[in-house]
Amino acid sequence: MRHHYSRSLVVSNPEITEVRDLSTGEIRTVWDVVGEDYEKALQTRMAMKQSNEASTPLLACPLCSVPVHMVSMSKERRFYLRHETEDGRCPFRTKGGLSEERILAMKYDGARESAAHKRMKDIIAESLRCDPDFSDVEIERVWKGEEANGRRRPDLRAVWKGTLPVAFEVQLSTTFLRVIAARREFYLREGGLLFWVFNRFDMGNARLTQEDVFYNNNRNAFVANEETLLASKTTGKLVLDCIWSEPSISKGVVTWGQYNRQVSFDELTVERDRQRVFLFDADAARQRCMAELRDWPLREDFRVFWAGMRNRYDDASWLALRKRFAERGMSLPRYPSDSDGLVSLLDTLYSAKAGRPVGWGYADLVKVAHHVFDKHKGHLWAFKLMLAAHGRGPKIVAEDTTGKWRANKVKAYLAAWSQGNPEFAPDRRHDSLVSFLFPEIATDLPKRPS
Ligand SMILES: [Zn+2]
Secondary structure, three states: OOOOOOOOOEOOOOOOOEEEEOOOOOEEEHHHHHOOOHHHHHHHHHHHHHHHHOOOOOEEOOOOOOEEEEEEEOOOOEEEEEEOOOOOOOOOOOOOOOOHHHHHHHHHHHHOOOHHHHHHHHHHHHHHHHOOOEEEEEEOOOEEOOOOOOEEOOOEEEEEOOOEEEEEEEEOOHHHHHHHHHHHHHHHHOOOEEEEEEOOOOHHHOHHHHHHHHHHOOOEEEEOOHHHHHHHHHHOOOEEEEEEEEEEEEOOEEEEEEEEEEEEHHHOEEEHHHOEEEOOOHHHHHHHHHHHHHHHHHHHHHHHHHHHOOOOOOHHHHHHHHHHHHHOOOOOOOOHHHOOOHHHHHHHHHHHHHOOOOOOOOOOHHHHHHHHHHHOHHHHHHHHHHHHHOOOHHHHHHHOOOOHHHHHHHHHHHHHHHHOOHHHOOOOOOHHHHHHHOHHHOOOOOOOOO
């Protein structure tokens, strides 16, 4: 934060530099509280004094939680903050006596006393009690560790599915993430799971957040508020907002997009050993992106060869490609047509990718689809995944003027898959090559068709 010292109405060396806003739980600086407008500063000073008199203070010392008031030095027209009652024990008075970490921990504990923090705890407790997967929901119960002096007091704790104790910590600001990060070790040792919940998550202002939360939690963060509480009550599950980052490749570099939606806890992946809970596996996605970038030249060379081989088959180019694939542990046949079904499979998948027939002599994509159904049932699974990955559904529907594809064929193969009909079982012989050439379906390809 930048202070305009020249215009500041704060004394030059204030003892109390930060205060806690008791309604929001946020930490504010004395420069922010006093501001740069003399008249407004006097009004703030009056409001603080009145609220302290009424025992509903607005601002408190973030270390000792004693309410503060604003002192005016009328001659200099400057202000500073002072404890409402001063007994000399506050670390702000005895600078140097405490480590930075200890001061941070004190601020963190103090922040739990704000109205916003209390409401958050109630929201989460109430949401947890809606969800039969959670039991023994308790607010601020001490969690005793195995080691001497090993104790924590999480905002909430609950037991998930009767086995995993989960500590929920409410975060109103990113100020205290370091404290929380240090505590992950404790819960890891104790066989528990630490789960962070925010009241809001500002991705635009997430530099610190990205470093602390995202990198420690697979770029997923969770928010609880009145709306998620309502959703928890409606669904009978713990519902939260999930905010996550997703990588994609654009012009040869990985870029991260931000997404969010409501999720129920049972949708999440829990990795206790890494103290992570996430909806979207950003690490895995990033690895896929990196692999995709690394392999892009070979993938592109293969595509170009394939697209041109009907016009002019160049055997030397094929052999060169074959060698490069062999170096990566994938064997290509001596000639493309040597391998049973390979040509039709790749033509089909390149067609789905392009949104029009590639290699095939058909007029449109839906005719390719009919042909795949009639002649290459083992390719339907990869074909369907490619259509989905490239959003070709609407195109097929538009081309399916007779409705025969949707009404007959789609129904037939879905039924055959659910019945485990061997005639429709995916042809797995080319899975590794297909995964390499079409990384967009590599995750789902090995799965059972559905
Ligand atoms: Zn204090």
